[in-house]
Amino acid sequence: MTTMHNVKRIVIVGGGSAGWLTAGVLAADHRVRDGAGISVTLLESPDVAPIGVGEGTWPTMRDTLRRIGVGETQFFRECDASFKQGSKFERWVDGRAGDYYFHPFVLPQGYLETNLVAGWLKRHSTTPFADLVSYQPHLCVQGKAPKQAGTPEFAAVANYAYHLDAGKFGAFLRDFCVRELGVRHVSDHMTGIESEENGDIARVLTRSSGPLEGDLFVDCTGMNSWLLGGHCGVPFISQQHVLFNDTALALQVPYEDPRAPIASHTISTAQSAGWIWDIGLPNRRGIGHVFSSAHSSVDAAERELAAYVERTSGRPPETSPRRLSFKPGYRREFWHRNCVAIGLSAGFIEPLEASALALVELSAMMLSDEMPATRDAMEIVSRRFNDFFTYRWERVIDFLKLHYVLSQRDDSDFWRDNRRAESLPERLRELLALWRYQPPSRYDLHRVEEVFPSASYQYVLYGMGFKPEPEGFTRRIDDADCADEFFREASQLTRRMLGGLPSNRELIEHIVKNGLPHA
């Protein structure tokens, strides 16, 4: 007779956004506070600060926060959060002033009903695709919030995510997880890792809190990946031949006028060897330049960043930027034996489209939903987890590369190298060939929880000026008429929403002062 090894003690190492989001999801889902099922211990070093960047999120964050059980009002108050309705890409197409497009969160109007691209190409191709099919770019341009003061917590008029202060977010989640959800917090430095004879991790050693034994270890130690990469030796697969950026310079810039509008979208402005993010929080902007160190010196990147800050805020930066280096890529597997990596320990590509926290949320969710009851079941679950997340990382890479490969910019080797055929993933190359004759669709991205839906590919593809062959789009002749109906709908919704929604700053200030109604 074999003895069953139940999985009960979960040890998370690392207390950045990844560690605390994972702890929150596990503890809430499994009622850790009641003490009946699993226990969750989080070990966090007081000597190693979390990375402290990562201010852009996806709409999934609303579900995650709700799932953990925090209130949206409380979140706004404590994390200096603001609304995010998508991204605006400036100067990515040809680099000229006035070159921009939007990737909003709302699906195109009528997206699931007809081929809107056929209608756009036939009758409206001089209007930017996103502006025609969605009301949301217009809300962003006018600085509107995605809901009203009377809309309940987490509910939306227009789909939205958040911008947030990453440092405050970690502390907010930690307090909530410890106070409300029964997560045990150990503030100590991990000094070693010991294995069982079979190779599983048995315990992690700490400087002064003794060993922490566990059945399952979650590596949230950031880019060092101490457990999965360091101890288990799972190799890192570099993606630098596809996506070149590996360095970031980050700044916090105060508003000159504290009543200045808060952008309700991330502004991504292409530069000679990378791009600059600009994220509006209620009290400051988070601005950073991410670039390829093979194509630009740090000094040159810093000059471009300073010029951007001066152009958009009227004065040069008052502080020096913080420099961060990273290797774009991910681990060959994410779950090895009884160790699973979530967050930067699993991989990181670059901040474009802010997919890192979304992958953390998806990982925490799958881990929680599929929490293996026994060590034997863990073998099956881990195989599935690895399959899911290898697929997801590959799709993130395809989608990010799409932004670069379609650019017509010719002002530097960075942009020319990005178009080199050998830098293009095979699957993306094939899809681009197909999309000359048909738009991206669910047949290209057919998994239930795709990281980026086909609508996102459409927004970027046509925003970047991709020119399809019109013959491929006119085979079903009623598509264009049908699409016109939806374009009218989008335009009516635009008018209604512009009239009825408060400004982003107005609503955020209202929430901080008065709160949002509960659902």
Ligand SMILES: Cc1cc2nc3c(=O)[nH]c(=O)nc-3n(C[C@H](O)[C@H](O)[C@H](O)COP(=O)(O)OP(=O)(O)OC[C@H]3O[C@@H](n4cnc5c(N)ncnc54)[C@H](O)[C@@H]3O)c2cc1C
């Ligand atoms: C320039 C840049 C911009 C980014 N922008 C975005 C964005 O807009 N949106 C987005 O979704 N993501 C973004 N990211 C990614 C995002 O910052 C991370 O995914 C997120 O913060 C999660 O980090 P983490 O928790 O995995 O790691 P970290 O924040 O690095 O946390 C690591 C934790 O491990 C602990 N630790 C390390 N060693 C030990 C030890 N020996 N003992 C005990 N504990 C230890 C540390 O104390 C810390 O608590 C960005 C990343 C970069 C580099």
